[in-house]
Amino acid sequence: MNAGTLSNSKIVSRYRDRTPGSAERSRAARSIFPSGIVHDSRRFLPHPIYVERALGSRKWDVDGNEYVDYHGGHGALILGHCDQRVTRAAQRQLELGTHPAACHDLEVRWGTLVKELVPCAERVRFTSSGTEANLMALRLARACTGKKKLVRLKGHFHGWQDHAAFGVDDHFDGSAAPGLLEEIAGNVLLASSDDVGGTRALLESRDDVAAVMLEPTGGSFGVLPITVELVHMLRQVTAERGIVLIFDEVVTGFRVARGGAQAYYGITPDLATFAKILAGGLPGGAVTGPEAILERLDFEAAESKGFEKIGHQGTYNANPVCAATGIACLERVASEDVCERANRNGAELRAALNEVLAEERVPWAVYGQHSGFYFFLNPGGLDVDPRSFDPLEAGFEALKQGGKHPAAQKLRLAMSIGGVDISGKPGGLTSAVHTAADIAHTAEALRESIRMLRAEGEL
């Protein structure tokens, strides 16, 4: 959306009128942070909202506006905001110390829970983020295989580290994004998730592949869906060829099922990485896998087997506050129907939104699996029936356009005016604590948004 569309839009002026406090803070932030933000996904024109507090499925901005929240802490908050057990666990540990610089009971309990829940987790190593966990997974794979190449799927996100920071939203030809070395990009091969045969052929044609890394339910948690057939093929071919299969379960872990996508599919990868829900809404990551791979981090194994160990530090690995919130969250995931409720809310929300689209005769659709939902804004002007839309038929280009579609920004603004905060995909995630009232409210906000968009000729 450019400045011209902004200045002429009633939607934009209504948004500005509701959010003067956020506008003021955003102006100030621009003199501190590039673009005034600290995470690319927070870019929002004319300015993002500034949030003061949050509880359950809701959050409130500095101007007192209430929103149903579908960001869910970038996927970390399957229990919603300020879950009591998670909050108390953090408070308790804050009083006992934030950093003993020593081993502690909480890291052992946290790791035990991960082992119990995740099928491939014979051994666990904690990191501070999903980005770091993926870096370590790749390093382990290269150390074990002695091979260089990483095969990734176009559009799949694995954090902002050098091996993964291209071919997600751009640089689909595999070229290095600014600041990355061509030598690093040159060791990454990008495959297409909609080309099972081509991806198989790529893996079968080479002897230098250390690892295949993917988001197991599709890029950006299913914005780009994949078929189970592809995941089965990857498991089979990597096993045959001694390639390390890495599931990036940073979003899917403890969300699509207690044991993540691997439990949902019944397909066990060699390595899996986690973050987000893992630490209950505080920073934390982990790489998990068999002893035969994780032993590359083990002093005794290196000594007895005569290999050089991979070094690994990290000031905040398994920090006790994050471990405490992680335990509180994972204990609820393990013992309650948390994942089931989040998934059910996702299905009910998608159905409610598609009902509105159908009733209002809008040729869009809301798709997604599990607890994800995404608006398909139909860039190619297809004949779309929202109730039966199959995203796999829409193709990579159209699905990837998502947030770049001209109507996407105004849809988000209109939903925000209606008290619903969706992400830039546009879409979001449901938690276990979204309610039927939240879903009904969101459906009504969509109906009103459609009216606003029609009045501006966007539909």
Ligand SMILES: Cc1ncc(COP(=O)(O)O)c(C=O)c1O
């Ligand atoms: C699938 C996936 N992998 C990795 C990451 C990076 O995790 P972090 O932001 O904790 O570094 C993300 C973050 O959104 C993600 O969605």
